[in-house]
């Protein structure tokens with residue numbers, strides 16, 4: 001038996017809810033429960049670090065969810081101990097996001113153009129894109145022991161995913177500069193006070209909070225939800241596209257810089273990077 005729409009989601013089993021599995025990548029399984037699609041980043045041995053395969057699968061999942069009337073809300077989550085460690089560092093070196101066709105860019109455009117409510121559930125570490133994608137979510141719930149980190153500059157890189165536009169708007173320019181320039185991790189209470197998440201939950205309960213909110217949104221009139229969401233987001237859609245392209249250009253240039261080479265080498269050797277030789 002196939003799923004809703006044109007058989008895009010393949011039914012693989014059932015419990016009390018209908019359980020469906022994404023056909024694109026085992027690293028990004030999806031389940032449909034009523035009208036709520038849960039998209040999971042699942043590569044626990046690498047702390048759900050996003051490689052090119054996962055970005056492509058996430059982009060596909062969002063595009064399919066957009067056009068499938070059975071999906072009214074999407075929840076994005078990771079594992080019980082880690083949301084995501086961000087971009088797979090080694091993957092990026094070998095396969096930089098050189099143009100709009102790259103899976104990273106496909107995912108970012110799918111995110112900015114997504115037309116239905118998107119809700120994040122953060123348990124554990126949310127690093128890099130793990131934090132910046134929250135800026136694109138309508139609602140976000142985090143466990144009180146979740147940790148957030150934007151280590152782009154620490155890695156010789158620069159902000160991505162529209163965060164150079166959205167983070168100062170959301171958190172204020174001083175806080176954005178603190179998070180980006182100092183590149184220090186921050187806790188869930190700070191993320192809450194900066195407006196990155198709606199509410200904190202007990203440890204391990206972020207998924208439950210996100211799913212509960214998602215089921216409530218899914219019961220609202222869908223056309224009214226879409227109209228409201230479009231009104232809320234349309235003013236920033238084109239500025240975001242512009243920011244994504246400017247960031248990507250700078251990011252790709254940074255990826256081939258000596259500073260980034262030193263940080264990646266240090267990551268592989270599990271030592272602190274030494275930026276003292278650079279001017």
Ligand code: COA
Nearest residue numbers: 045046047049085086087088089090125127128129151152
């Ligand atoms: N890219 C590639 N591999 C990564 C990764 C990343 N972003 N983050 C973690 N991994 C890998 C580690 O190399 C390690 O692999 P190994 O077991 O083959 O050596 C494995 O995942 C576990 O990582 P570890 O650091 O031991 O896990 P932890 O639970 O102690 O810490 C994090 C989890 C997320 C705090 C930590 O892994 C981290 O800070 N990762 C780097 C995040 C980062 O800089 N992301 C880039 C954003 S642009």
